């Protein structure tokens with residue numbers, strides 16, 4: 001039987017590379033497109049992946065030698081090279097496209113006007129180009145996009161956040177009630193998150209207008225760094241972001257513990273966030289591919305998260321395992337000091353996802369990896385220097401907040 005073809009846009013990245021391998025392992029013909037902009041941003045910021053990632057050429061050669069499975073790689077920008085993207089769809093006629101190819105760090109998107117504009121230009125043009133190319137090619141492609149839980153916002157409500165659509169009851173002029181389902185009101189907390197909420201509007205339109213089959217995955221913060229496939233050889237190693245802009249909270253804490261740096265909690269650490277292990281990310285994407293929307297369905301939205309924690313509790317857990325101290329810093333973000341968060345996540349569970357949780361010993365695995373490569377850590381890149389507003393920047397100069405948690 002002919003293999004299903006899937007194009008992975010952003011397949012050199014933290015989630016994209018393990019996903020490309022997982023799909024290749026599971027019988028898909030995988031084609032990666034990436035302009036390596038993430039590697040270039042590391043160079044621009046003078047930082048690096050904690051793990052020594054290899055070039056795409058070495059990675060895919062090693063994978064082919066180990067498994068016999070070929071992964072093709074095209075180096076171009078999805079935001080800038082519309083015709084290459086369009087021609088690729090026409091030539092390959094892929095069954096599906098997975099779209100990771102966006103600037104994905106909220107702190108980076110708030111650094112300065114260059115980074116704000118780059119994030120908007122890159123992300124919105126990339127997403128819109130993908131949609132236009134699917135329509136113009138006429139190929140029946142299922143688009144799977146990586147969105148974020150952050151599109152819902154982090155304001156405290158008494159609601160359990162539904163998977164994308166909110167049932168509402170509105171009083172009509174005659175006093176009776178209309179029952180509707182609307183897209184959950186967006187509440188972006190950074191320029192990056194704003195691009196993700198705007199992506200969702202593009203999806204809404206192209207689904208309604210052109211009947212495109214689209215799945216949008218509202219993903220929590222990803223932790224972990226290895227999957228069974230990336231663990232198969234040192235040359236397949238995945239990136240491990242630890243710097244103040246790109247490092248995500250739990251991985252950062254585990255790395256900080258490994259290098260003997262206090263855990264950097266922002267504010268009082270009352271931010272409640274949703275999390276998912278990288279091993280579950282790749283499973284969810286495969287499950288989304290295997291369960292595409294039917295023709296005529298609205299955009300399918302899943303909450304791709306497996307558990308919810310406060311930043312403060314994560315720091316305590318990491319401290320218990322590693323003995324690291326915790327330090328409370330002025331919060332560089334403009335956000336509520338504390339919030340609650342309850343999210344529905346039945347859809348992936350009903351498709352068979354068996355969630356990996358924090359208590360299963362995998363934090364120790366990440367800690368071990370961080371320990372193994374701690375000599376590569378650039379200590380002066382650990383603290384987050386991006387601030388959300390000028391006033392916060394002035395207020396933060398040289399200060400830490402009191403140890404209040």
Ligand SMILES: NC(=O)c1ccc[n+]([C@@H]2O[C@H](COP(=O)([O-])OP(=O)(O)OC[C@H]3O[C@@H](n4cnc5c(N)ncnc54)[C@H](O)[C@@H]3O)[C@@H](O)[C@H]2O)c1
Pocket residue numbers: 009010011012013014015016033034035036037038039076077078079080099100101102103104122126146147148149219220221222223248
């Ligand atoms: N990492 C997380 O915790 C997390 C959480 C929620 C959602 N997501 C979403 O998942 C997706 C992937 O995240 P990640 O952590 O793997 O990010 P990443 O930065 O490691 O990977 C993104 C990849 O896309 C590439 N890219 C960016 N713009 C491109 C363009 N115009 N053309 C071609 N390639 C381009 C980059 O070079 C990079 O390799 C993002 O869209 C992100 O918003 C990630």
